[in-house]
Amino acid sequence: xxxxxxxxxxxxxxxxxxxxxxxxxxxxxxxxxxxxxxxxxxxxxxxxxxxxxxxxxxxxxxxxxxxxxxxxxxxxxxxxxxxxxxxxxxxxxxxxxxxxxxxxxxxxxxxxxxxxxxxxxxxxxxxxxxxxxxxxxxxxxxxxxxxxxxxxxxxxxxxxxxxxxxxxxxxxxxxxxxxxxxxxxxxxxxxxxxxxxxxxxxxxxxxxxxxxxxxxxxxxxxxxxxxxxxxxxxxxxxxxxxxxxxxxxxxxxxxxxxxxxxxxxxxxxxxxxxxxxxxxxxxxxxxxxxxxxxxxxxxxxxxxxxxxxxxxxxxxxxxxxxxxxxxxxxxxxxxxxxxxxxxxxxxxxxxxxxxxxxxxxxxxxxxxxxxxxxxxxxxxxxxxxx
Amino acid sequence: xxxxxxxxxxxxxxxxxxxxxxxxxxxxxxxxxxxxxxxxxxxxxxxxxxxxxxxxxxxxxxxxxxxxxxxxxxxxxxxxxxxxxxxxxxxxxxxxxxxxxxxxxxxxxxxxxxxxxxxxxxxxxxxxxxxxxxxxxxxxxxxxxxxxxxxxxxxxxxxxxxxxxxxxxxxxxxxxxxxxxxxxxxxxxxxxxxxxxxxxxxxxxxxxxxxxxxxxxxxxxxxxxxxxxxxxxxxxxxxxxxxxxxxxxxxxxxxxxxxxxxxxxxxxxxxxxxxxxxxxxxxxxxxxxxxxxxxxxxxxxxxxxxxxxxxxxxxxxxxxxxxxxxxxxxxxxxxxxxxxxxxxxxxxxxxxxxxxxxxxxxxxxxxxxxxxxxxxxxxxxxxxxxxxxxxxxxxxxxxxxxxxxxxxxxxxxxxxxxxxxxxxxxxxxxxxxxxxxxxxxxxxxxxxxxxxxxxxxxxxxxxxxxxxxxxxxxxxxxxxxxxxxxxxxxxxxxxxxxxxxxxxxxxxxxxxxxxxxxxxxxxxxxxxxxxxxxxxxxxxxxxxxxxxxxxxxxxxxxxxxxxxxxxx
Numbered sequence: 037x038x039x040x041x042x043x044x045x046x047x048x049x050x051x052x053x054x055x056x057x058x059x060x061x062x063x064x065x066x067x068x069x070x071x072x073x074x075x076x077x078x079x080x081x082x083x084x085x086x087x088x089x090x091x092x093x094x095x096x097x098x099x100x101x102x103x104x105x106x107x108x109x110x111x112x113x114x115x116x117x118x119x120x121x122x123x124x125x126x127x128x129x130x131x132x133x134x135x136x137x138x139x140x141x142x143x144x145x146x147x148x149x150x151x152x153x154x155x156x157x158x159x160x161x162x163x164x165x166x167x168x169x170x171x172x173x174x175x176x177x178x179x180x181x182x183x184x185x186x187x188x189x190x191x192x193x194x195x196x197x198x199x200x201x202x203x204x205x206x207x208x209x210x211x212x213x214x215x216x217x218x219x220x221x222x223x224x225x226x227x228x229x230x231x232x233x234x235x236x237x238x239x240x241x242x243x244x245x246x247x248x249x250x251x252x253x254x255x256x257x258x259x260x261x262x263x264x265x266x267x268x269x270x271x272x273x274x275x276x277x278x279x280x281x282x283x284x285x286x287x288x289x290x291x292x293x294x295x296x297x298x299x300x301x302x303x304x305x306x307x308x309x310x311x312x313x314x315x316x317x318x319x320x321x322x323x324x325x326x327x328x329x330x331x332x333x334x335x336x337x338x339x340x341x342x343x344x345x346x347x348x349x350x351x352x353x354x355x356x357x358x359x360x361x362x363x364x365x366x367x368x369x370x371x372x373x374x375x376x377x378x379x380x381x382x383x384x385x386x387x388x389x390x391x392x393x394x395x396x397x398x399x400x401x402x403x404x405x406x407x408x409x410x411x412x413x414x415x416x417x418x419x420x421x422x
Numbered sequence: 423x424x425x426x427x428x429x430x431x432x433x434x435x436x437x438x439x440x441x442x443x444x445x446x447x448x449x450x451x452x453x454x455x456x457x458x459x460x461x462x463x464x465x466x467x468x469x470x471x472x473x474x475x476x477x478x479x480x481x482x483x484x485x486x487x488x489x490x491x492x493x494x495x496x497x498x499x500x501x502x503x504x505x506x507x508x509x510x511x512x513x514x515x516x517x518x519x520x521x522x523x524x525x526x527x528x529x530x531x532x533x534x535x536x537x538x539x540x541x542x543x544x545x546x547x548x549x550x551x552x553x554x555x556x557x558x559x560x561x562x563x564x565x566x567x568x569x570x571x572x573x574x575x576x577x578x579x580x581x582x583x584x585x586x587x588x589x590x591x592x593x594x595x596x597x598x599x600x601x602x603x604x605x606x607x608x609x610x611x612x613x614x615x616x617x618x619x620x621x622x623x624x625x626x627x628x629x630x631x632x633x634x635x636x637x638x639x640x641x642x643x644x645x646x647x648x649x650x651x652x653x654x655x656x657x658x659x660x661x662x663x664x665x666x667x668x669x670x671x672x673x674x675x676x677x678x679x680x681x682x683x684x685x686x687x688x689x690x691x692x693x694x695x696x697x698x699x700x701x702x703x704x705x706x707x708x709x710x711x712x713x714x715x716x717x718x719x720x721x722x723x724x725x726x727x728x729x730x731x732x733x734x735x736x737x738x739x740x741x742x743x744x745x746x747x748x749x750x751x752x753x754x755x756x757x758x759x760x761x762x763x764x765x766x767x768x769x770x771x772x773x774x775x776x777x778x779x780x781x782x783x784x785x786x787x788x789x790x791x792x793x794x795x796x797x798x799x800x801x802x803x804x805x806x807x808x809x810x811x812x813x814x815x816x817x818x819x820x821x822x823x824x825x826x827x828x829x830x831x832x833x834x835x836x837x838x839x840x841x842x843x844x845x846x847x848x849x850x851x852x853x854x855x856x857x858x859x860x861x862x863x864x865x866x867x868x869x870x871x872x873x874x875x876x877x878x879x880x881x882x883x884x885x886x887x888x889x890x891x892x893x894x895x896x897x898x899x900x901x902x903x904x905x906x907x908x909x910x911x912x913x914x915x916x917x918x919x920x921x922x923x924x925x926x927x928x929x930x931x932x933x934x935x936x937x938x939x940x941x942x943x944x945x946x947x948x949x950x951x952x953x954x955x956x957x958x959x960x961x962x963x964x965x966x967x968x969x970x971x972x973x974x975x976x977x978x979x980x981x982x983x984x985x986x987x988x989x990x
Binding site for chain 1: 919946
């Protein structure tokens, strides 16, 4: 599976609990758009497009490998007010495409992005469209703002997600694995008839006032998984994921899911008490909480507590690598459950690996066993509170 | 390629009478199957010491030849003729620390070195003796017991195993004589080590292929076996035929002969469908008769006999099995292993702890003989009753061994264990992938293959190799669910079902976790891919096919199965 990094270490300030969800929702929409998802609909809110939020939308930007951090434009769209703000670079080359924080404006035709946001050297490209914005910090989105995106899968009926700022500090997600937000296509369906997963909400407030956004997407020719993490201070570890399970059975055509870190920054992917559900539709298209599985002690004692073997997994150290793997996802032990449905399209490892640290040339451990891919070995180490 | 014993029905020894004993006859059958598969005999033990003397106080030493391992200080147990000098020598040894060096300077006549008289022998019974020797001379020496002699031919300096000396015990006067030739005043040395004297319960069979010629077994007509060197007769009906076919999966096995077609044997394929053998020639085979030749107890026999085998795998891992011999005959077979060709004491079968061995893990030592070691145990009634159904899996290379003993009439009171090299992966090299996974504890009469909170649950306390000289504690993992750490959730409990989208059953590769430094905080996981075992849902019907090549045994545990065969 190929991964494309959409955002790496993009720092966003002034995130109090008053507006953190509004900012996060704005950035999440940008990430979905950068991730090739198709916007189906969004709430009526001036914050999406107001001039105080969206500072410019040039379409003639250029990047060059010889000037690794620079973005240039012949149409002179850049102003000093853009320093410290953000640019969604809708480049054709996936190595260039992504969300960056603008470090400095060198002139009206040249800007420099922060180095820690730049995972790879630029690939020469011109004619790039972009959106320069301030993450809606001038004209905050309202609580209750939302958008719906459709995954970029080239085949079948892609899943859709509904993302809403349900509170000033909380963003919730719902999945529409059947892709029936418009049903039939092109016609708004009655909300009650849409086949929606159970909800999955997550706190996004960073009490320290800032957080770092990171995101990647799987190859858009695939199911277009979008995995977004938000690392704040002092203990904020929000995660929002929308995608499809892998290794599903023949006939399981709609394995779309959403998964967030929940209401207590439960960043752990698999554990006995702390992980959040994998929200899916079951085989009768009823929203159901599925669960990632973890290796547990068969005897329940002697190897520490039931969950400790998994949490404490280390490599043998014989080969100097940390093991990581994709967990199975199980239907609950209920009358319509009790089976393995597939595997998560992302990874888990020992919970006590170093924070924000590469555990393999291709993978980063973020925290508590969550592993995400790197763009390359030149990738910048993730930032966040230590 | 895998090789199975697929539901062989093993009968107890006829001499047992009402004492049962099919459990041990089943292990005896496993021995013969593995021998047919190319496993090497390395040790045998008849436990006569125990049987003759009552309780041995927990010590297993049934060796009959004093100082047979050559580990005793000095040479008091050895008496040389004039012109011959004996000494212990630590520079040349077959196993452990030293051997017996025989310096021959005879001039004008031949002579010998005699052992002390054997101990704990039974008058008029047939015994066997095998020893290791190193003869770098150009002369042939001999080994003789009660007039039965074998040659110890020159070995060009290598250690060699002697031919088997089969002799009738005379009781208290049996002894080993190393015959030395007249060297006309020259001086030359040979070395002796690892003398095993045993009743010979295991290497007993009715007939096998002529080992000096190419294997001559043939499978034909779907369920018939032919040998040019043996004409099957009516007396063979009811006997078991061990077959090894290196080419056609599913042909190997232990098959009961149920009839004759001319001089060929007709085999019971134990299949509920339409399984037929693939025609094949050049097969290794061995005809055995558990009722006639398996060890028996019957109040005083030698049902406690044990054996040691070396796998044909490149690691030469070693497998020892012996019925528990403390507290009287029971239904426990103690097992101990080494991931390598570890030295062992021929007097006891105990592996040297200078090597990684399963009973010497980092966490502590397991006994091989007091209900606290690795073992398999089945139905507690009279040592397995009169019959056992036997399910075994191994492969061409002897990579692993899976054992399952199933008493007739019971679907769940099973003896079960898996052992061997689990294979290299991204994190574990092959030399540290060896595992032993079976029950540790004393409880019999229950299924070994149950998962729970007691130490005698399957997989609760295994052993896994490391790159160091000891093994470490390891344990089978189950898969918990994210929101609930209750044991009942593992393998998805009472509501387990097939995947509803495909209608097919789902299975999971088992994982073993090892505790590298006994800290309970640095685990490493290993998928048990080579064994072919899988977890399935716990409520799947027992002894049923989860897939065409996977048989659910009990409690969500599956063993590989020959594709196309139908279990009875």
